[in-house]
Amino acid sequence: MKAFEFAGPTTPELAVQALAGKAGAEALGGGTDLVNRMKDYVSSPSRIVYLKDIAGFRHTDATPTGLTIGAGITLANLLADPVVAKDYPGLRQAALEVGTPQIRAMATVGGNLLQRPRCWYYRSGFGLLAMKDGKSMVRAGDNRYHAIFMTEGDALFVAPSSLAIPLIALGATATIQGGEGKRTIPVERLYQVPKPGMERELTIKAEEVLLSITVPPAKGKNASYEARWKQSHDWPLALCSVNLTMDGEAVSDARIILGAVAPVPLRSSAAEDSIKGKAINMTTADVAAAAAVSTAKPLSMNKYKVNLTKTVIKRALMSAAGKHYWEA
Amino acid sequence: MPDQEPQNRGHNRRDFLRGSGLAAAGAVLGGQATAAYEEAKADLIAEQGAKVVSGEVEITLKINGENKAVKVEPRCTLLDTLRDRLEITGPKRVCDRASCGACTVIIDGEAVYSCTTLAITCQGKTIETVEGFDTGPKGVPHAFHQHDGLMCGYCTPGFVTACKNFLDKNKGKEVTLEDVKKGLDGNICRCGTYIGVFEAALAAAKAMK
Numbered sequence: 001m002k003a004f005e006f007a008g009p010t011t012p013e014l015a016v017q018a019l020a021g022k023a024g025a026e027a028l029g030g031g032t033d034l035v036n037r038m039k040d041y042v043s044s045p046s047r048i049v050y051l052k053d054i055a056g057f058r059h060t061d062a063t064p065t066g067l068t069i070g071a072g073i074t075l076a077n078l079l080a081d082p083v084v085a086k087d088y089p090g091l092r093q094a095a096l097e098v099g100t101p102q103i104r105a106m107a108t109v110g111g112n113l114l115q116r117p118r119c120w121y122y123r124s125g126f127g128l129l130a131m132k133d134g135k136s137m138v139r140a141g142d143n144r145y146h147a148i149f150m151t152e153g154d155a156l157f158v159a160p161s162s163l164a165i166p167l168i169a170l171g172a173t174a175t176i177q178g179g180e181g182k183r184t185i186p187v188e189r190l191y192q193v194p195k196p197g198m199e200r201e202l203t204i205k206a207e208e209v210l211l212s213i214t215v216p217p218a219k220g221k222n223a224s225y226e227a228r229w230k231q232s233h234d235w236p237l238a239l240c241s242v243n244l245t246m247d248g249e250a251v252s253d254a255r256i257i258l259g260a261v262a263p264v265p266l267r268s269s270a271a272e273d274s275i276k277g278k279a280i281n282m283t284t285a286d287v288a289a290a291a292a293v294s295t296a297k298p299l300s301m302n303k304y305k306v307n308l309t310k311t312v313i314k315r316a317l318m319s320a321a322g323k324h325y326w327e328a
Numbered sequence: 329m330p331d332q333e334p335q336n337r338g339h340n341r342r343d344f345l346r347g348s349g350l351a352a353a354g355a356v357l358g359g360q361a362t363a364a365y366e367e368a369k370a371d372l373i374a375e376q377g378a379k380v381v382s383g384e385v386e387i388t389l390k391i392n393g394e395n396k397a398v399k400v401e402p403r404c405t406l407l408d409t410l411r412d413r414l415e416i417t418g419p420k421r422v423c424d425r426a427s428c429g430a431c432t433v434i435i436d437g438e439a440v441y442s443c444t445t446l447a448i449t450c451q452g453k454t455i456e457t458v459e460g461f462d463t464g465p466k467g468v469p470h471a472f473h474q475h476d477g478l479m480c481g482y483c484t485p486g487f488v489t490a491c492k493n494f495l496d497k498n499k500g501k502e503v504t505l506e507d508v509k510k511g512l513d514g515n516i517c518r519c520g521t522y523i524g525v526f527e528a529a530l531a532a533a534k535a536m537k
Contacts, residue, residue: 005382006402006448018380028446035405035444036425047380048402050449076438100514102490103426105438106445232513233427 001038005047010054012177012209018049020179020207027051027209029111030074032103037116042123051209052108060084066216071110071209075163076101078109088215090166090222090241090320097226098162100233110210112163113174113190114202117263118235119146119157128199129154143299145237147262148306151297155193155263159201160235164191165259166224168267169241172215178208187213191264201263220245223320226259227308236260238309240316249279256316258292261309268292271313280321282314289313387451391416392460400447407431409447410457418458418485429515430486432493433457439493439514458485461492468492471532472525479519487515491529495536503533 007018019025026045028034029052037043051057057072062083069078075095078084084092098104098112116122121130121137130137131154138146138156146156167187175184185203190210194201204210222243226236239259245252254272257265271292278284289310296306318325384399391414398413407424410416410433419442420430426444433442434456463469468491471477478484494511495503508529517525 001403003382003401003403005380006385006446007380008449009379021380028449031444031446031449032426032441035446038403039424048446050446052449074438100429101494101511102429102432102439102441102514106426106440232510 029108030106033115075104087218117157149262166241169243221320225315240312285317407442432486471528475528477524477528
């Protein structure tokens with residue numbers, strides 16, 4: 001790890017100032033991603049701005065307009081929150097499956113949303129697009145954990161955040177502090193597809209700080225389901241979060257978001273359209289899942305992820321309906 | 329959900345040598361004053377608004393109830409600080425990437441990976457390592473000994489630490505094998521002696537009641 005300066009600001013404004021004060025400064029939360037990137041020389045910030053001790057970052061606040069989650073609370077804090085447990089089971093489930101007890105005690109909500117991709121070419125120093133002599137190393141190489149959607153582009157890694165998926169399904173917004181004050185954007189707009197000349201998958205600027213996430217009041221049913229290689233300590237191979245508004249037995253409105261299958265969290269309007277107006281059962285869930293993967297274009301080694309994605313969509317929908325058929 | 333307000337974790341500031349004054353002082357002072365200047369430069373680069381440190385910084389860590397002063401660079405992990413500077417060698421350096429659990433320590437009541445925690449962020453916090461645990465018949469180390477919860481032993485301090493934290497958090501509850509597996513899934517044993525570890529954890533849960 002290269003040496004760096006260390007700043008421990010006490011307010012978000014001071015944090016923004018400290019980040020803007022030096023080129024190459026980077027914000028540090030729980031450290032579970034950034035510290036390891038520094039050890040591997042994937043990231044070598046000139047200055048670390050430590051955010052976890054900023055008091056205002058570290059609580060949740062339930063109001064009639066929704067639940068505001070401080071970006072600095074840990075995933076363990078999030079899991080202990082009674083409002084999350086009661087109203088947002090889809091968010092809770094996704095948080096519960098992140099890492100290990102130790103990771104969840106360290107990692108912050110903001111850090112989970114802004115962690116960098118796990119692509120092994122990126123983590124080995126070949127850059128986000130992993131281009132060599134104008135060709136993608138991912139496309140020609142070992143792409144078993146890479147994208148199955150949007151693969152006609154140059155970005156073939158998958159967006160790593162597990163929390164982004166349920167938060168987008170729930171219609172959450174992110175509040176960001178910059179030099180000129182605060183701005184609020186939908187969580188999905190934290191992410192972008194990088195391209196040659198713009199190798200950045202996050203939209204947040206270097207001097208900006210993610211302050212909080214606001215989740216609108218829960219209505220209807222929400223759930224998440226993910227598939228992994230390992231029982232714990234792993235990122236999902238495919239993750240689906242659904243948020244359904246119900247009209248009696250029928251779905252009147254749906255948001256179905258997929259994770260770990262594209263360089264950004266992916267909304268499946270095909271799946272949403274197919275389930276609207278229908279009750280949730282094995283047949284309709286199957287149809288929705290098939291609709292979602294109809295546009296998948298897997299790479300040479302990850303066709304298996306198409307079927308896994310179908311399964312996680314089906315199980316997320318059935319879980320929202322309270323039918324955990326796979327547990328029987 | 330209100331969280332614990334962070335305590336004042338200010339570093340030792342040498343306010344008399346702030347900002348542009350720092351460079352000016354260095355230019356005209358000699359002898360002892362130059363030494364003070366060098367130390368201050370390492371400790372603090374004053375900047376409008378934000379406090380920034382670099383180089384070697386003296387920090388105080390509260391470990392197993394004892395305050396220990398130590399000089400570290402901001403890039404020193406808590407694990408390396410404990411092992412290499414303070415000779416607290418219970419936490420082990422294995423993967424050094426938050427993947428195996430051998431470095432587990434308890435900070436402010438939460439088991440965390442010390443290999444991925446910067447020492448400088450631990451000031452004012454309560455750090456517990458395996459060295460501070462009760463080794464008597466009601467303690468977790470005794471249960472590991474009694475139930476053969478180790479083979480080569482290298483992962484054991486991490487397991488014992490994670491186990492103690494898990495049981496402390498679940499005091500008074502009926503702990504099942506399934507709970508233990510979930511509670512300890514941040515630790516890995518390459519020898520594969522999980523059966524002994526789980527038995528030790530369940531026995532320790534009983535002993536703690």
